[in-house]
Amino acid sequence: MTSCGNPNVEKDALMERRPKYDGKTKICVKCKENQGNVVIRHAVYCKSCFFPLVQTRFKRTLEPSINPAPDGPRRKALRAAGSLAVGFSGGTCSMTLLDLVAKTYLTTRPTGNESMKGGTDHPRNSERGVWKGKPTVCYVEVCGAFSGQIDQTEVIRAIVERYPNCPFEFIPLRLEDSFNPSWWSSVGGGNAVDSARSFGLDISDEELRLTHISQSTPPDSSALTALKAYLSSVPTLTAVNSTIQTLIRLLLFHTAAAHNASHLLLGTSLTSLSVNLISGIAQGSGFAVAEEAKEEWTPRPARGLPVRVVRPLRDVGVKECAIWNWWAGLHPVDRPWYPSGAGKNAVDSLTRDFIFGLETDYPATVSTIARTCGKLASKEDSDERCILCERPAQRRVQDWKAQISIRSYSDATPAVSGITKPTHLSDDEISNLTQAKQESKPEPSLAPYLCYACHTTLTSRSIRGMTAPLSAQRAKETPLPMWVRSTLDGVVAKDSVDSEMIQSKKLTSQDIKSQIEQYLIDE
Amino acid sequence: MAPKICALCRKSKAMLKRPKTGQQICKDCFFYVFETEVHNTIIQAKLFKPGDRVAIGASGGKDSTVLAYVMKTLNERYQYGLDLFLLSIDEGITGYRDDSLETVKRNQQQYDMPLKILSYDELYGWTMDAIVSQVGRKNNCTFCGVFRRQALDRGAAMLNVDHIVTGHNADDIAETVLMNIMRGDIARLGRCTSICTQGEDTIRRSKPFKYAYEKEIVMYAYFKKLDYFSTECIYSPDAYRGHARVFLKDLEAARPSAIIDIIHSGEAFEIKDEVKATQKLQQTCQRCGYMSSNALCKACTLLEGLERGMAESGITDRARKRLEAEGPAPDNIRTIPFFNPPSGQPVVTVEAPS
Numbered sequence: 001m002t003s004c005g006n007p008n009v010e011k012d013a014l015m016e017r018r019p020k021y022d023g024k025t026k027i028c029v030k031c032k033e034n035q036g037n038v039v040i041r042h043a044v045y046c047k048s049c050f051f052p053l054v055q056t057r058f059k060r061t062l063e064p065s066i067n068p069a070p071d072g073p074r075r076k077a078l079r080a081a082g083s084l085a086v087g088f089s090g091g092t093c094s095m096t097l098l099d100l101v102a103k104t105y106l107t108t109r110p111t112g113n114e115s116m117k118g119g120t121d122h123p124r125n126s127e128r129g130v131w132k133g134k135p136t137v138c139y140v141e142v143c144g145a146f147s148g149q150i151d152q153t154e155v156i157r158a159i160v161e162r163y164p165n166c167p168f169e170f171i172p173l174r175l176e177d178s179f180n181p182s183w184w185s186s187v188g189g190g191n192a193v194d195s196a197r198s199f200g201l202d203i204s205d206e207e208l209r210l211t212h213i214s215q216s217t218p219p220d221s222s223a224l225t226a227l228k229a230y231l232s233s234v235p236t237l238t239a240v241n242s243t244i245q246t247l248i249r250l251l252l253f254h255t256a257a258a259h260n261a262s263h264l265l266l267g268t269s270l271t272s273l274s275v276n277l278i279s280g281i282a283q284g285s286g287f288a289v290a291e292e293a294k295e296e297w298t299p300r301p302a303r304g305l306p307v308r309v310v311r312p313l314r315d316v317g318v319k320e321c322a323i324w325n326w327w328a329g330l331h332p333v334d335r336p337w338y339p340s341g342a343g344k345n346a347v348d349s350l351t352r353d354f355i356f357g358l359e360t361d362y363p364a365t366v367s368t369i370a371r372t373c374g375k376l377a378s379k380e381d382s383d384e385r386c387i388l389c390e391r392p393a394q395r396r397v398q399d400w401k402a403q404i405s406i407r408s409y410s411d412a413t414p415a416v417s418g419i420t421k422p423t424h425l426s427d428d429e430i431s432n433l434t435q436a437k438q439e440s441k442p443e444p445s446l447a448p449y450l451c452y453a454c455h456t457t458l459t460s461r462s463i464r465g466m467t468a469p470l471s472a473q474r475a476k477e478t479p480l481p482m483w484v485r486s487t488l489d490g491v492v493a494k495d496s497v498d499s500e501m502i503q504s505k506k507l508t509s510q511d512i513k514s515q516i517e518q519y520l521i522d523e
Numbered sequence: 524m525a526p527k528i529c530a531l532c533r534k535s536k537a538m539l540k541r542p543k544t545g546q547q548i549c550k551d552c553f554f555y556v557f558e559t560e561v562h563n564t565i566i567q568a569k570l571f572k573p574g575d576r577v578a579i580g581a582s583g584g585k586d587s588t589v590l591a592y593v594m595k596t597l598n599e600r601y602q603y604g605l606d607l608f609l610l611s612i613d614e615g616i617t618g619y620r621d622d623s624l625e626t627v628k629r630n631q632q633q634y635d636m637p638l639k640i641l642s643y644d645e646l647y648g649w650t651m652d653a654i655v656s657q658v659g660r661k662n663n664c665t666f667c668g669v670f671r672r673q674a675l676d677r678g679a680a681m682l683n684v685d686h687i688v689t690g691h692n693a694d695d696i697a698e699t700v701l702m703n704i705m706r707g708d709i710a711r712l713g714r715c716t717s718i719c720t721q722g723e724d725t726i727r728r729s730k731p732f733k734y735a736y737e738k739e740i741v742m743y744a745y746f747k748k749l750d751y752f753s754t755e756c757i758y759s760p761d762a763y764r765g766h767a768r769v770f771l772k773d774l775e776a777a778r779p780s781a782i783i784d785i786i787h788s789g790e791a792f793e794i795k796d797e798v799k800a801t802q803k804l805q806q807t808c809q810r811c812g813y814m815s816s817n818a819l820c821k822a823c824t825l826l827e828g829l830e831r832g833m834a835e836s837g838i839t840d841r842a843r844k845r846l847e848a849e850g851p852a853p854d855n856i857r858t859i860p861f862f863n864p865p866s867g868q869p870v871v872t873v874e875a876p877s
Contacts, residue, residue, distance in 0.1 A: 236777070236778050237777070238777055238778045277704075278701070278704070280788075281700070281701075281704070281784075281785055281788040281789075282774050282781050282784060282785055282788075283781075283784055284780075284783075284784035284785075284787050284788055285788065286787060286788020286789060286790070286791040286792045287788070287791035287792065289788070289791075289792050290792075345776075345777050346777055347774055347777050347778055347781060350770070350773050350774060350777055351770075351774075354766075354770050354773075358705075358766070365705055365706075368704075368705065368706065368707040369704055369705060371707060372703075372704050372705075372707045372708075372709060372712065373704065375709050375794055375795055375798040376712075376792040376793065376794060376795065377792065377793060377794075377795045377796075378791065378792060378793075379790070379791055379792060379793045394791060397787075400787070403560075403563050403567060404560060404563065404564070404734040404783065405543050405544050405556075405560065405734075405783070406531075406556040406559060406560060407544055407546065408531065409531060409532070419600060420559075420600060420601065422532065422551060422552060422555040423551065423555075424532070424534075424535065424549075424551040424552075425532055425534070429532070429534065433532070433533070452784075452787055452791070453784075456780055456784055460778055460779075460780040460784075461545045462545070462777070462778060462779070463540060463542070463545050463776075463779055
């Protein structure tokens with residue numbers, strides 16, 4: 001920063017407002033004949049050119065990733081390895097996506113003899129689609145997370161099923177399914193009645209220790225109760241929103257994998273992509289920034305195909321989606337996700353307000369954000385994946401955090417000694433502060449299995465304190481989503497075995513005797 | 524209500540809520556963790572080696588005042604073995620820099636460090652007052668920013684220092700990450716989170732406050748009773764605060780870790796190799812020898828425009844073309860002295876504390 005506090009020492013730093021429409025012409029820039037109906041990024045389009053414009057952008061993004069070998073020759077044949085799943089929320093962009101998928105790939109051909117000719121129009125090709133089987137549309141109902149919200153599953157079902165000949169199979173999901181053993185079993189995750197089922201999370205502790213849920217816990221562990229307990233235990237509104245996003249994402253992934261889908265399409269528009277990118281960066285997920293636009297997810301435990309997650313509207317702004325819906329007669333479902341007043345206190349909703357504001361005044365900035373982030377890659381390779389969000393994770397993020405913010409003297413033991421110790425503390429006092437940690441028994445913790453962003457979600461507190469105070473017992477036994485439990489079952493058990501192998505302990509004669517007691521004869 | 528006990532030492536009364544962690548801690552623990560974290564940053568990045576001559580870029584503002592104090596403290600506590608200097612740039616803004624330079628001179632006495640003040644007038648033959656009288660207030664910050672960067676390097680070369688440290692804090696870096704993403708400046712985005720920058724011919728420049736929150740720097744100055752000068756530059760009274768800065772403050776209010784989280788993100792990604800290949804190579808300015816992306820460095824371009832009465836030529840392409848159409852630069856215009864990297868001997872005498 002300059003000493004005058006002015007960031008615009010360079011001309012480029014000034015984001016000068018440019019008129020949205022210069023008023024010079026009202027003729028469509030595409031056909032150059034019709035009167036324009038809409039201004040998109042400073043250019044005028046007529047209604048009849050608008051639809052192919054959006055459809056072309058949609059296909060240009062989606063089609064290179066359809067064939068198993070991406071970016072291969074695709075003019076000849078688009079053949080996906082598996083089926084298609086569409087994540088549908090009923091919102092503006094989601095509605096456009098579903099309409100585009102239906103109109104581009106699932107329209108039934110006319111049955112008249114005139115149209116049944118040779119080539120690609122030959123009758124034998126009429127049944128061959130790009131994807132195998134019937135495409136599925138997955139909807140995650142989030143009303144369980146908030147009180148007073150209406151279940152809109154049937155409204156969404158009606159929207160999905162109104163397309164001619166019902167080209168989609170509708171799969172309703174609920175946010176609480178993330179904690180539901182039956183759902184987990186139905187998507188091939190396995191039997192949840194395993195040892196890891198007893199793991200809970202001590203969210204009151206920054207080290208995120210895993211606790212064994214006591215047998216005396218009341219049997220109220222229904223999925224909805226578990227979801228509510230989980231959401232009420234995360235420390236900030238930012239964390240609540242981010243958790244809901246993660247749960248929806250993983251519910252869609254696992255469901256898509258269970259239906260043998262090779263592609264999962266999400267209705268992320270250019271505007272929402274920019275929001276997600278900036279919001280993700282502001283929440284510390286820079287390592288996985290490339291995943292925000294395009295990712296390939298392999299299910300754990302291994303089953304089905306790797307799911308290629310594509311956002312085919314990532315070159316189409318939210319305004320264009322709204323115009324598409326308006327002219328196509330589609331009515332998005334109003335889904336007030338966030339409790340009122342939450343917008344000002346959460347990173348994602350602040351980002352959304354900021355980016356939507358930019359799109360109004362500086363439309364080019366929104367696409368600049370997406371283009372700039374498209375040129376970024378992770379600094380280091382990592383085959384680690386976060387146990388919670390299942391995105392690539394860096395190693396040693398906790399060490400980095402401890403280095404730059406000292407949260408306890410016990411973590412900074414080597415530095416807290418001699419002339420480098422705090423001047424107001426005596427050697428004994430320092431020793432007492434550091435001893436507690438050294439003597440405590442290491443317990444399994446969730447922290448080493450988390451990416452930076454998820455670790456921050458679970459530990460970063462607001463200056464105002466917790467979202468809602470939790471009882472000590474509830475905070476120590478926060479339930480975990482099914483996929484986390486399942487993976488923990490493997491890794492914690494393995495780590496426990498490893499640590500047993502390397503732990504050494506001097507045995508007393510009583511210890512030794514207890515091991516061979518049954519072989520000793522009373523004297 | 525019983526007083527809160529410090530979350531770190533569990534002994535003293537908590538006096539503040541730490542902006543970075545939200546913990547309620549006492550004053551002494553705050554001083555300790557603030558200083559130790561800066562020390563950790565220095566050690567982790569291996570910024571110095573014993574015997575280094577280090578110039579602290581001192582503006583008289585809060586960041587550089589606290590930086591000078593902390594650098595002196597850490598140098599003594601951890602025996603870094605550094606020779607510390609204060610280096611100030613006088614832009615020649617009457618009524619603005621005059622006062623803040625007084626703060627720097629006080630720091631020179633308090634911290635017992637030699638001080639060098641280098642003026643734009645001395646280096647470029649122009650003060651900011653004179654520049655503003657020619658270019659007006661609209662683009663004067665462009666001149667000031669470009670001239671200051673070179674002036675610091677040239678001042679450091681005169682002092683024969685190995686290293687310049689500046690008071691850029693975590694908020695500045697997080698803001699720069701966001702700004703660079705929003706304006707698509709991929710080259711700067713790739714390097715803005717580096718703690719230390721050094722070209723082939725330039726002096727190492729680093730930011731020990733990279734992870735220090737602006738609010739904590741103010742808090743440190745307040746509790747240590749350090750005096751500093753705080754005013755808006757008179758040539759940007761309605762300083763364009765930037766969308767990124769306002770947004771960042773909102774994020775920080777929602778979740779204080781947002782600043783560090785953005786820096787962590789910036790450190791975790793890099794520019795893809797295929798994009799790097801298309802970037803301009805660094806070269807040397809044909810006229811003054813300073814590093815440049817073009818045949819002439821930005822400072823020489825701006826100075827030539829000023830000297831030929833066409834100040835806009837360094838700002839807009841159209842004005843630049845107009846200047847080029849008038850032919851090559853005449854021989855009698857003032858130019859910046861040729862840049863010579865540190866030679867091993869100081870070429871100027873510095874004001875030693877009296």
